[in-house]
Amino acid sequence: MIITLKKNTPKEEAQKIISAIEKKGLHVTVIEGTNYNVYGVVGDTTVLDEKAISANPFVDNVTRIAAPYKKANRLFHPDDSIIDVAGIKVGGQEDIVVIGGPCSVEDRLSLLELAKDVKQAGGCMLRGGAYKPRTSPYAFQGMGTTGIEWMCEAREQYGLPIVSELMSIDKMDEFEEHVDLIQVGARNMQNFDLLKVLGKSKKPVLLKRGLANTIEEWIMSAEYIMAGGNENVILCERGIRTFEKYTRNTLDLSVIPIIKQKSHLPIIIDPSHATGDWKLVESMSLAAIAAGADGLIIEVHNNPESAWSDGAQSLKPDKFKAVIEKGRQIAHVIGRGM
């Protein structure tokens, strides 16, 4: 960490700052500049709060050199983490996983039919929202517990582990018991109380990136879960908010190589929410695979026109199958199974 003090800082004030830092077990070195004095802080700087330091009126600027995360940091954990989701391995050189299913679970029969289609197309997990984060209080809010029960039934029948979004700490027991991969949605990426509760679980967590969050903030949210004791975190990019109007969000595929540089956690891509348009899902899926993603999570629906939410972004099962088949060939080129 680099702390810049104004040139006119009295010696005793500078000394106070240095002492406070050294008390926490860190070392400080000074460089005298023309217009500023610069202090280099050496040691485990995750214990320092840059905002608190900036509060000092003599401090001009505080810059972190080392990343503020430890457990999620590739630097201290050089090997890829491989996360086990009910027997399916995600990350490292494991096969690329494809998760398919409806945005929200709507009725039992069509869910079971869809699970069969996902399975036959080559999907390896079933997604489905039972609790839905909706911008409007007047929109469909999800089937709740019933939805989770139908998901469990589909799992039993087709052997697909299930993925569903947890929105609130009071449903944690239900998810702990029934769901194989617990999704944290984009709007809850910084719902720190939810992250803390997940940190006490052993269930794998699919952590979506927030709509306007940086990669560093996203990894810090993973760090929350890991710091609590649960290291089974899979990151999921689902598009960020930009000024573009022709897509719902902007899919940021550069996160794939970046996450692999900065962290050891697996990274999967959600092209459906990112684009909001099924016509873009195939090209973005293939691009994600070419860029090195560890998996895809894709919305599939038998009858998108009559879906209760997000039908516009859902693939029909035959199209989903086609994406997997083409994707497998791309995976082959970059030396990966799928």
Add this chain to the structure above:
Amino acid sequence: MIITLKKNTPKEEAQKIISAIEKKGLHVTVIEGTNYNVYGVVGDTTVLDEKAISANPFVDNVTRIAAPYKKANRLFHPDDSIIDVAGIKVGGQEDIVVIGGPCSVEDRLSLLELAKDVKQAGGCMLRGGAYKPRTSPYAFQGMGTTGIEWMCEAREQYGLPIVSELMSIDKMDEFEEHVDLIQVGARNMQNFDLLKVLGKSKKPVLLKRGLANTIEEWIMSAEYIMAGGNENVILCERGIRTFEKYTRNTLDLSVIPIIKQKSHLPIIIDPSHATGDWKLVESMSLAAIAAGADGLIIEVHNNPESAWSDGAQSLKPDKFKAVIEKGRQIAHVIGRGM
């Protein structure tokens, strides 16, 4: 609502869409265009889900004409709402309120001292965080219940209603019992389960705007609370994320006249979090008053250099007093008390 169908849409497909909408009690009129056919939907369109309609492959575009909110909408509630916070009126032509206090509650004595300073300077409520949303799991997470107790003690001694942030539904009872104005932080603006719980309370809610949310989304979050039965919502602008690096966030003061056009709810401004720099707080406070804000919420600290969080943005009590005094004169020019 305006629905645009592609020119080549078969008549029976168009008819299906029209019927589905008419079944919900709305009227549909068609305009035949050169390259598109346009359907105008008349009636209470809050019952329609534009995403579901967009899912139809023949639909090119769906545009809302009327706002998606009802209870928070000025159109259906032309008079200003005035919210009563433990006897203090906020909104309409009531006096501009000033809320002061530390970012986070740290120790009992300095909180009590600060409460006295806030009171003497002319502040009318005391803010103080007991539960803190922190990006890092390694940062100070707040004093919790003890912090709330100290806040209550300060209220008793100085007669200032207290404002504090609720982060999780499991603390709702504590806040319902002790806190006068329950704050929802920017990161929880779309924590819909939290909003639903607040909708069942009668306590006034201070709803902060999310870091990258539009005004419409913000009002929709107010609508969540109001739809649950609690109409005591005060909106609070605290800066949005932009590309600018010289300020922590960008304070959007144009929300003041916009909120007054679109909604009847009061709007107050937080210049401390918006700028992240105490040196900008005075000018932004005066600007907010000149623009017609119903109140200010300002961080005040006796010893900002040693604050445990966000010291850089805290005013010392004498500076806080100076802001109120100058602000009162500006308020006078625009015909408002303070």
Add this chain to the structure above:
Amino acid sequence: MIITLKKNTPKEEAQKIISAIEKKGLHVTVIEGTNYNVYGVVGDTTVLDEKAISANPFVDNVTRIAAPYKKANRLFHPDDSIIDVAGIKVGGQEDIVVIGGPCSVEDRLSLLELAKDVKQAGGCMLRGGAYKPRTSPYAFQGMGTTGIEWMCEAREQYGLPIVSELMSIDKMDEFEEHVDLIQVGARNMQNFDLLKVLGKSKKPVLLKRGLANTIEEWIMSAEYIMAGGNENVILCERGIRTFEKYTRNTLDLSVIPIIKQKSHLPIIIDPSHATGDWKLVESMSLAAIAAGADGLIIEVHNNPESAWSDGAQSLKPDKFKAVIEKGRQIAHVIGRGM
């Protein structure tokens, strides 16, 4: 175009608006809503200025249904445009083109050597900046005319058409005479006088997307050039500004399928400027090909460490060759040559 009038609009005021539009040869149909009246405008709405219409105090909202561009619009030109750059075809089902070269031309010998490397690796055009848009007036501003001369020499020796950025209308004659593909940089995407001058040329133009511009604005800039008479426009995505700090810009690969939907113009990708980091260039190049790009423009340098600008994002020639070889296999999977 849909125009929404406030419910209380006097009939004669509404009639004035209708008449003004009908005078321009368009038709207007009215839909009476509950809180608004909606007017549908049918015909060539590119002649209408929505801002001028919005100025009327009775107008609540104006929404375009049809895109504001004509010549660049796929709707009126269903076949892919194929642009000829000194004999090399770009777009449609033609082979994917790869353009390589230094960010800025620095010295004659290393440029010639690099041109040889680009050629041998499988590149089909040579890029090189002679005029450089630099944020600081104190930074290297480019070799100017000398740089263009060296580029011409390299073209002569290795048969590679050359690509270079035009920053100002007073160099148009020089570029018209010497450069095969004239680049418009991101910062000049809305330099309308430059676009107008290029509209009078016959030389192909490589139009980069602005840092914070929407796809619609980008296509409108292409429309400027095409409206002037020059239909030889190739679009180039080079990353947009977002809040992310781990990459210089955020590469938006969803533009590839979007551009192919909305327009008939070719689209190529610049992974070097988009990421600002050579370590991300391979994965983003492969992703671009998988997503259907018509070409890549990549920075290559023999000695990136000592480059005068943007060395951090330059590939060494052997790495560049490796990207082309892997890319060719991906292209094969999606049925395209390279």
Add this chain to the structure above:
Amino acid sequence: MIITLKKNTPKEEAQKIISAIEKKGLHVTVIEGTNYNVYGVVGDTTVLDEKAISANPFVDNVTRIAAPYKKANRLFHPDDSIIDVAGIKVGGQEDIVVIGGPCSVEDRLSLLELAKDVKQAGGCMLRGGAYKPRTSPYAFQGMGTTGIEWMCEAREQYGLPIVSELMSIDKMDEFEEHVDLIQVGARNMQNFDLLKVLGKSKKPVLLKRGLANTIEEWIMSAEYIMAGGNENVILCERGIRTFEKYTRNTLDLSVIPIIKQKSHLPIIIDPSHATGDWKLVESMSLAAIAAGADGLIIEVHNNPESAWSDGAQSLKPDKFKAVIEKGRQIAHVIGRGM
């Protein structure tokens, strides 16, 4: 400037980097960290190009401590710059200036009438666009030279200095001869060739902030003009692009105290373009004055409904007068004339 090298950097590689910097007359000090080595560079770092340094594969990160601008920097020029526009002083403790006029000049008589209104209302300069940057090639592009001639006639009749936008270097002579304050529009803020030409002029320049540019980039554009020899630069904030849809842009009033901290140049505010809505202009104008702006530039039109561009954001003259009158009282509170 702080340069961070990876821990495994060979000594001779580190030495190369140090030598290259020392050759430019700067000093380098090293701090050995746990995972990185940090080099502090002392001296005039504006001569260093951080991108070039980052290109070195052993460099992890480069951070500027001192601002990259010199001539515009308050640090080296502590007194406020006061710019003289044809006898009217802008900046420092001078009276707040108000510039009024139409977005674009449309016809002679209404311009003359409007100039009279601006003068009578208390405006001290006349604005009017003769060359217009329009997103669409099919929109009205301005009256050109005729527009400038009418502006000159209005100046002669009412004694108001004139402000107009220069879009292209080939009109520089016309502007040098006729225009008192040459405006650089938001889209041309980084049209570096235009900035260089203005640097050779002596005419004052009104430099608008780009739609998505940081304050640092904006000051660097001022630096371009100043480095060329023309120190008569006035900065103008006109709103930045954000995700908000209820306003055209988001007016960033925090630039006012920031610019006054970082630079000595005057700063004026354009509430008309920022909001795109005349109903927001009064509140934003008063807020700008309360925040310490050196001036306002406001669109005024006698008949906004029939304006050829941007009518929606224009005030009628009587409303303009009312803003000035209220503004004067706010100015008085903060100790400034107007």
